[in-house]
Amino acid sequence: MAGKSGQTPLSRDGSIGPTWWEERKAAAWKKFQAMPMPRRNEEDWRFATIDAIQLGDFQPGQKGSTSAEALLKRSTASFPHTAKAVFSNDRLLHIEGGEELAKQGVVFESLAGALHKHPSLLEKHFMAHPVDLGAQKFAALHAAHASAGVLIYVPKNVDLKLPLVSFHWLDGNESAVFPHTLIVTGENAKVTVVDFLSSTEVGGKGLACGLNDLLVGPGAKVDYVCLQQWGSQVTSFELNSARVEKDGEARSLFVNLGAAYARQESRSTMMGSGARSEMLGLSVGNDRQEFDQRTLQCHDVPNTWSDLLYKNALDDRSKSIFKGLIRVAPGAAKTDAYQNNRNLLLNPEAEADSMPGLEILNDDVRCTHGATTGQIDQDQLFYLMARGIDPRTGAQLLAHGFFEEVIERLPEKKIGEAVRSAVAAKFAAMRSLPSQRVSRPEANREKESETLDVRALQGLSH
């Protein structure tokens, strides 16, 4: 679409919204076109394989090849939930549960529906806060195209015990989708939301550029889980922000299993005293997958808390980039922030790049971060092999254990179970493929060592 072919991808018929909405979209589209593609030497894109970002000729609103019935059948969550919306190529196939929830004053509407029923809510909160971790261009792209996804509003003191879920499908190989989730909560409200992002084909192509905003009111609690299982040739952006008011609590988990290149940006801003944000990440890479993760924990006011844990297990020649930052503003005394990135290399060809950062402008804080990269413990693997488990399965079992620390943090055990089985499914699929471990002939090693030295030095002059 955009850059390469020069054609206008958003040539969709029929405007769906009021004037302000269409005007915003037009402005966003202009912004997207005006902004240059990111470059590798930008700090926000350091180590990223920019060439892997394939905007291609993907078009929004393509007609898929899978029937609505078949997709609805596949759109099932393994845990009980009160509301569900299903989209395929950004078209709403089905939405349920909204009426029942409306009795409590809760809004669960597709964006299109919300434009007519709750325009003021949408006008006030829709992408009201800028994306600033690097993918500004793609946030503009999202704003220009967003039409699918849900608006969730939970009023004061309403505690929704059961989760609300959305399914977004990429169907066919020419599609672009722009899933949007906007969660607005009143004082002391509680809600759990799960998004499932999948392609109809395992090896599917496409472009996904999603965005979700969690607006956590005073004393409110928002749990958000995003299960990304796009097809293996998809270029994916998932831009997240959480803004937490006084005594509010946000918790987000991003499970990255699919896509060829998946850039995920996550920003938590603590807006009021006592605000808390827990940021979790879990990725399984194989083949040449690249997971590009950028996070920011923003402490602007005193007495706030944040805790980040991102774990990546990488097989074959897959790669993860983690760049995180804890930023403590001058006035933000009594900040308690933690940031932790752990990478497990399941293959010598896999790569983990880690850039955990701190910017602390106040002395009365507790801030720590850690980053480790290592391999499977050979003794543990040997133990499993001695019990007749092949090394690959053994390594995966140990990787499951590695992820437990993340999954256990989800308060809703049944959602944790769904995450576990998604990870298990990915591992099973990996087992059916030949391992891409290549042993390099000695002769080549010398040469490679030369070229790698050069790369290392370039890194130095960076």
Next chain:
Amino acid sequence: MSETSTLEKPDLTIDQDQGNFSYPEDYAFDAGTGLTEKTIDYICDAKEDPDWVREFRKKALKVFKEKPLPTHWASKDLENIHFDDFRYYLSKGAKPKRTWDEVPDDVKKTFERLGIPEKERAFLAGVEAQFDSEAAYSNIKKAVAEQGVIFVGSREGLRDHPEIFKKWFGKVIPTADNKFSALNSAVFSGGSFIYVPKGVKVKHPLQAYFRINAENFGQFERTLIIVDEGAELTYMEGCTAPKFDSVTLHSAVVELVAMKGAKLQYITVQNWSPNVFNLVTKRGLAHEESEIKWIDCNIGSRLTMKYPGVILKGRKARGEVLSIALANSGQHQDTGAKMIHAADETTSNIISKSISIGSGRATYRGLVHIPRHLKGCKNNTECDALLINTESRTDTYPAIVTRGEGNSVQHEASVSKVSAEQIFYMQQRGLTEGQAMSLSVNGFVNDLVRQFPMEYSVELKRLIDLEMEGSVG
């Protein structure tokens, strides 16, 4: 401090009597301000450089002019460097002269508090062009020379020992490594050249100011140290006393080479005056089973950007960086380390401790690189930051690339402040708040300071006390 003034007066008279520091013949050797190819020719003529050096410098100048300032990641303060206003070559006689009366009082006070020998004070304050330490240290120099160690200035090195010098010069840090290494390559003068022959273990640490050389603390010094197979050397550069200078840009390049099984330790204590940009490139090349250790202590300057690195080129090579940075108000210490693993079973260790006082800013920036064809490499990085005042600032920006088999890296950082309970406890036992604070800060860096040679660690402790003054209450 009341007795300071009485102590300094005799100092002044002695120094003036001792040397009549004017070098009329050297005034010719002033390249003027600004940097062009003419400046380079001028430097080459003045220093009688061989042709290959002239060519090397000119190529470097081009690279320097082409490279942008790295402000996309580094401090924007770099934009305040006006490259055209500097003199890029001053021979010793042309150095601006200053009388003792012109030396600011706080510098004098610091000398006093640190217990710097009186003879050294005048030199450090820039009053004397030279510091005559020959008498004190000639015994060490003699002993070292007997072992076959070459310890000369970089100019003598490239003139008298081209066969060793040329082989390694510019190999560890290529000209185009960064803008400031290019600048140094174009206009370098001063610095040391050391060669330690096979199997020689130099017992005494060698110090830069053993040699009498006005160029020694030059603006653009260039140091090359080669420690041959199985040899050992400790080298010390700088001193804890504030180096008072009117020149505001210092850009050194230091290259270390440790051959098979060699051990090389390089200790720096930097305490430039607070108007100085200190932009230094330091890197070592560690061959098989060798060990390179940087001990780096940054206290002065307006902005320091320095990331000592080790390229671990041989199997089982080991690299280590121990870094202490102290940033007071108006200062930014942007320091760190780079570990480039390029052979199997190489290990590296980085320990960084920083202290931010007042509105000072301390930054750790690091790079650890383990490429995919390597096995059994390990890195450990620990960064601890201590913040003294509310407006103090600290940042941590590590970058870690890991691939390959059986490699492991771990990075940990923490930020803390001095605990109020500790201070309270010490105050109960009769210490003032300032003393208690100093004691805590000294405790914070104690593990690292212990690794310094004795006289350095004593001076460093006093210096921390001094810097902590006025930071509380």
